[in-house]
Amino acid sequence: MPVMTLFANEPSGRADAPLLILAPALGAPASMWDKVAALLATDYRTQTFEHFGFNGAPGVHETFSLGDMADAVVQLIDDSGVQKALYAGDSISGAVALELARRHPDRVTAVAAVCSSARRASDPSMAAMAAGVREHGMASRASYVADRWFAPGRKEALGPEIDALLESLSNADDETYARYIEALDKHDVGDHLNQIAVPVLSIWGEFDTGDAEGKMRFIAENVQRGTLVGIEGAGHLPPLEQPEAVAEALQNFFRAAE
Template sequence: MTRETFTALDGLYHGYRPAADGAPVLVFANSLGTDLRVWDRAVARLPAAWGLLRHDKRGHGLSAARPTLSIESMADDLEVLLDHYGITRFVGVGLSVGGLIMQRLALRRPQAMTHLVLSDTAAKIGAPELWNPRISTVLSEGIASISDAILSRWFAPGYQTGEDFQMWRAMLERTPAEGYAQVCAAIRDADYTADLASITQPTLVIAGAEDASTPPALVKAMADQIKDARFVEIAEAGHLPCVEQPERFAELLRAHIGV
């Protein structure tokens, strides 16, 4: 079995596993305040023959920072990785801000992206009145000063009493404040509502039923504007259903891709 190899390219820390025998390649983009490990549980439940490409966004995990970030520049970064590995056909899977990035790639590479999966995201997420105070607080007081509020919106209540909840707190609080703030600003400034009708890929849209960051109604409103979209709500999950309900998440991916 080919194993996932972790390395860096142009300052982007990432993991890559080539597909075997024509199996699909899944390209992942993860959420604000997490690194590529957010996909571990879902990836472990996918066929071993499937290819994988996942990475840490700039200013997150082990990836090098940039002076500024935007959704477009983060999509640029993913295109660098796609070209480096010669990936010409792939399934795009985006979580939260990763969903915004994948919406851009769906339009930039419509022939290469065969299927799209958008989880707990929207074409526009929040308003400046939400993001600007968060940016200011993180830069002046650190992420730990707001981590309780963020984590309460990430997970369904029952999950927060489990043994590994503190692991996600550590991942969030160890995200560099500058990188976190830059991605907050990128989300604040992005509005791709007008482009949703131009997405042509078969699209699976997932929402955690207890997501307080991107509530199911917001996620469904996005799905309703994509021509070939199916909306699914996952029970007992908040903003990160790939973490809380990885079996269900992987099952939906397998059914959507149809392989």
């Protein structure tokens, strides 16, 4: 098992405020959360990190698990000098949110999973996706994201941000991305959601693909303290596409949980 040290950015917001870690989707830069962080800056000290193999973060070519990622988040909390934090993650980082709440309930006050899923051991294999990235490279993945991740009209409205995201994705380390997919493939937190007592906010985007609402409803209804919120006018990246609505949902939820 590799030692996972997250590639953290400088925190922002009030230094004396509760720590809120905002984690990006796999392939997206941490800046996808910038507008949400700015909206929450008066109430929280926000901390982001870059996924391995993206935006200057070193690659990881060894096998790792989402449990290892959750442990790395705890190390980030330790490094911030606090006992507990709040956490919100999009896509694969939402799966890390669930694993963090499951493995380390004493280190998080509440977590939010955005446009994610809780995979179960019986779910179809993702091995073909990992193999495709190794064979065809990240440019093929960037094309998929451009076509499927965003709500109608958002690519035009958010052109520079989305262009930067796609460039970041195209330049990412192929092997590291494949390792992430394999880690998600082996993740079985969906079989253990009833063990999670930490409050969980489950957010879905109106235009996200693949029964997004159903996946997030499954999480909200099977953890012990789940809340479901839908974000209109968003696809797979609501924090980038509809930051005001996401900030409001997080603020309302975290205030109730604290």
